[in-house]
Amino acid sequence: MALSHLLLYTLFIFSIIISIQSSSSSSEDTPITRFQQYLRFITTHPNPNYTAPISFLLNQAQTIGLTTRTIEIVSNKPILLLTWLGSNPNIPSILFNSHLDSVPAESDKWIHPPFSAHRTINGNIYARGAQDDKCIGVQYLEAIRNLKSRGFVPLRTIHISYVPEEEIGGFDGMMKFADSSEFRDLNLGFAMDEGQANPGDEFRVFYADRTPWELVIKAKGAPGHGAKLYDNSAMENLMKSVELISKFRETQFDFVKAGRFANSEVISVNPVYLKGGTVTSSGFVMNMQPSEAEAGYDLRLPPMTDPDVMRKRIDEEWAPSIRNMTYTVKEKGMLRDHLGRPLMTPTNDSNPWWSIFKQAVEATGAKLAKPEILASTTDSRFIRNLGIPVLGFSPMSNTPILLHDHNEFLEDTVFMKGIEVYESVISALSSFEGVSGQVI
The missing domain is CATH 3.40.630.10 (Zn peptidases)
Structure with missing residues (x-):
């Protein structure tokens, strides 16, 4: 019984010490x-x-x-x-x-x-x-x-x-x-x-940042029955662009995997959404080809990138008007300073x-x-x-x-x-x- 009381007393004193230390801390x-x-x-x-x-x-x-x-x-x-x-x-x-x-x-x-x-x-x-x-x-x-x-x-x-x-x-x-x-x-x-x-x-x-671009590409084409083959349908045109962009991404990623460049030294291109199809309350209509389709990409450009070359690539390869493509680019920052030099600190x-x-x-x-x-x-x-x-x-x-x-x-x-x-x-x-x- 005495041992039990001693144990309880010890625990009581210990709890007081912990409380005081906690309060002090x-x-x-x-x-x-x-x-x-x-x-x-x-x-x-x-x-x-x-x-x-x-x-x-x-x-x-x-x-x-x-x-x-x-x-x-x-x-x-x-x-x-x-x-x-x-x-x-x-x-x-x-x-x-x-x-x-x-x-x-x-x-x-x-x-x-x-x-x-x-x-x-x-x-x-x-x-x-x-x-x-x-x-x-x-x-x-x-x-x-x-x-x-x-x-x-x-x-x-x-x-x-x-x-x-x-x-x-x-x-x-x-x-x-x-x-x-x-x-x-x-x-x-x-x-x-x-x-x-x-x-x-x-x-x-870090001596520089990459600059984000938000790219949205859109494709248009003739709508029609899901069983019919069309030239330049919206989904076909969009998928051609998706494939081209994916190949560019792979090339940039290969430089990183080979150790030639760091991840931040290449242009990263990542798809963030795809949108298309004809939708009703019961879901996508599977026997209809849509007249419009869209994809969004997050691009990150290192400061040594030539922005004019990048815009030309988008305009002529990724979203060419000859394939009924349009696009918008939101450039969320500059790649060059007020004197036209890359935004880098030596x-x-x-x-x-x-x-x-x-x-x-x-x-x-x-x-x-x-x-x-x-x-x-x-x-x-x-x-x-x-x-x-x-x-x-x-x-x-x-x-x-x-x-x-x-x-x-x-x-x-x-x-x-x-x-x-x-x-x-x-x-x-x-x-x-x-x-x-x-x-x-």
């Missing part, structure tokens, strides 16, 4: 808890809440001692700009960008709720946006907090931007911001934006910013992988279009790539290492004296 104010707090704001489309995270960021900025400005070019889609004034504000400044919004999450397919920012015993922090890209949004601030605590004073002015709508194209976010007088007044010489995780032990860095000695960035990362004991073209798109393209060099970089090594995936997470040690890396990068870039104008 929840009230901690650390880089990790601040990251978790930022992750808990639900900023998913189609109705992202921008008010709460901006309020949080404003509070953090004021605590650190940064000046703040909220810009609303499009109603209810605010842009937050934080600034650390340099000792020489007349020379070009540095911008560190991230986006406020995130893609939706299917809660029932996550092992932890996607907006709980649950931290496991091994340090994994589960949340939508943990990798894409709320991590860097907090790391920028934590790095500056540490630099300020050590008395560091930047030569160049440092700006941090938090923009909306990146996950749906950035057209009401960075695109409009980059075209504004407020953006021009920043006098930027260099910028950094988001990157991606790497399962290996190196950090990935990653060699011709670009002093690259050398400074590389040395700063390596000074922390980290390694950079071979610079890449991003397979998808980021807000970087709108800044590069102005002739401003931009690198995409999210310091996440030994981390599975989980952006837009279920169970997105970032390990706490990886997050903390990222702060150290950004301290080195921010101090090095903002201290660079060698360039007075923009470099590209």
Whole structure:
């Protein structure tokens, strides 16, 4: 009986200790808890809440001692700009960008709720946006907090931007911001934006994005009985185009499989829908050939692609008018900058910013992988279009790539290492004296 009482007493004391530790942990104010707090704001489309995270960021900025400005070019889609004034504000400044919004999450397919920012015993922090890209949004601030605590004073002015709508194209976010007088007044010489995780032990860095094109091809032809053979029927014409496009896709994919090019260095063409047939309430009419048929494709073009050659291929081969074909192309971004040059940032000695960035990362004991073209798109393209060099970089090594995936997470040690890396990068870039104008 005494042993039973002792066991109960021990369990009672243990529960009190755990409760106290839990309470203490929840009230901690650390880089990790601040990251978790930022992750808990639900900023998913189609109705992202921008008010709460901006309020949080404003509070953090004021605590650190940064000046703040909220810009609303499009109603209810605010842009937050934080600034650390340099000792020489007349020379070009540095911008560190991230986006406020995130893609939706299917809660029932996550092992932890996607907006709980649950931290496991091994340090994994589960949340939508943990990798894409709320991590860097907090790391920028934590790095500056540490630099300020050590008395560091930047030569160049440092700006941090938090923009909306990146996950749906950035057209009401960075695109409009980059075209504004407020953006021009920043006098930027260099910028950094988001990157991606790497399962290996190196950090990935991106010097360009691929540009998305949405292609819809349509075919017309004589309708008629399903048993009759027609020349140039709608479905026949569409299928000829589908075959030609499929062969082009295979050729591009063969380059990747052979190791000649990375996935992001070729033109990807993927079918996303096919539409045709005559439909009634009971289903497709099988003995009728339709007069119209349609297919939609997602194209991703690397910056070295000649857009005129691509348009000619579509016009003459994939959807020629001589086969009763029409098409529309929605070009969701540019392949060339304002001077007609491919939207790429040099990653060699011709670009002093690259050398400074590389040395700063390596000074922390980290390694950079071979610079890449991003397979998808980021807000970087709108800044590069102005002739401003931009690198995409999210310091996440030994981390599975989980952006837009279920169970997105970032390990706490990886997050903390990222702060150290950004301290080195921010101090090095903002201290660079060698360039007075923009470099590209």
